[in-house]
Amino acid sequence: MGSIPTKEILQPTIVDPASFIVWKDGAFxxxxxxxxxxxxxxxxxxxxxxxxxxxxxxxxxxxxxxxKGDLLTVFNEV
Structure with a gap:
């Protein structure tokens, strides 16, 4: 795997609900x-x-x- 100097490196975010629950409890x-x-x-x-x-x-x-996403627009629409 490599990268192209003029291109942004793209990778998806993987969200595992079970891991989040454990992490959340640990944070609190x-x-x-x-x-x-x-x-x-x-x-x-x-x-x-x-x-x-x-x-x-x-x-x-x-x-x-x-x-091209803009997650913050969700909060601006309220």
Whole structure:
């Protein structure tokens, strides 16, 4: 496999839902069991990390048109 100097290297993004679930759980766990524990229980930073873990959603957005796609237009249309 090689590349052409004047051409963009194109490769698809593979998204595996099962891997995302594991990664998501790990990310939230790091926030609460790792970072949050660095702060005292009444610290605002710890409170923020705990609030994020309890009320935010982690999503994966993929634009399958990786050549001419513009994923951000989805948010501008709302």
């Amino acid at each position: 766990e790091i926030w609460t069991k790792g970072w949050a524990r660095l702060y005292p229980e009444d610290d605002s930073s710890r409170t923020l990390l705990e609030q994020v873990q309890n009320s935010y959603y982690l999503v994966s957005l993929v634009d399958n048109d990786y050549i």
